[in-house]
Amino acid sequence: MASIIDIQGLTKRYASGFEALKGVDLSIEEGEIFALLGPNGAGKTTMISIICGIARATGGSVKVAGHDIVRDYRGARDAIGLVPQELSTDQFERVIDTVTFSRGLFGKPRNPAHIEKVLRDLSLWDKRNAKILELSGGMKRRVMIAKALSHEPRILFLDEPTAGVDVELRRDMWKLIGELRQTGVTIILTTHYIEEAEEMADRVGVINRGELMLVEDKTALMKKLGKKTLTVVLAERLAAVPVELAEWDVTLKGDGQEIEYIFDTQAERTGVSSLLRRLGDLGIGYKDLNTAQSSLEDIFVSLVHQEKAA
């Protein structure tokens, strides 16, 4: 596949001296859904803002659909639809007017048929004459997407499309984004949620402290991220891990009151049931069991360790 966005050595130093991006290289392929995953303050919004021409890079280069974002700003910007984190639109305006107006901002000739298609695709056609303030939160978000698609961009950026929305709305949004990709538009979304990247993306980039730590196919990444921690709360304290448990690589926590076992949820055999059986055989009783998904934070820590080790 051909790349539609080419980022090389991208850096951003804010006036405060803070380095928000430290030399990012990335290619986005035409037609893919790319998720940029990272914790608060990682640099996701900074990166999108630069690509969309809202912020200026300190160094490096970005090409969008073959146009350099600085030398050929207009060509690059025309290819992009941006759905920002914050809902920003006139509350008193009618849906169809605000979407039509957005197209006009790009200097494109009127095209009522396209606006109608966008509104229909986003299930907003019935609401075209409603004022924005009369819409539900989910519909308002869809209006923002309609605005971003009004000038027929080849690339759609969604900055945290589901931040602060309930589970149901999140699922609707995922479905919608899946449908949008069928229209051929390349989609780049930022998110904090591993689950979101898992559900949507073809490829995932993990960014932390201004550095792109990895870019991988989703399936490969999920294998790495699909770790869980099982905590077994023991009935009685242990002084050390019994040798009979050596094959599970468990650690003793909580003053000897807990056994912790990290397992791969994607593996055919997680080792959980055999571990519990072995505990039973050894007469080691337990009061409670719980499992927790590795947090994004844990994953970053382990990624950093892996990088250092390499």
Ligand SMILES: Nc1ncnc2c1ncn2[C@@H]1O[C@H](COP(=O)(O)OP(=O)(O)OP(=O)(O)O)[C@@H](O)[C@H]1O
């Ligand atoms: N105008 C600014 N001046 C100085 N520092 C800034 C400015 N804008 C952002 N930063 C800093 O740059 C870093 C990256 O911010 P950015 O908004 O890109 O992160 P993000 O990954 O989008 O985070 P979030 O998930 O919270 O939106 C943060 O530490 C932020 O405080």
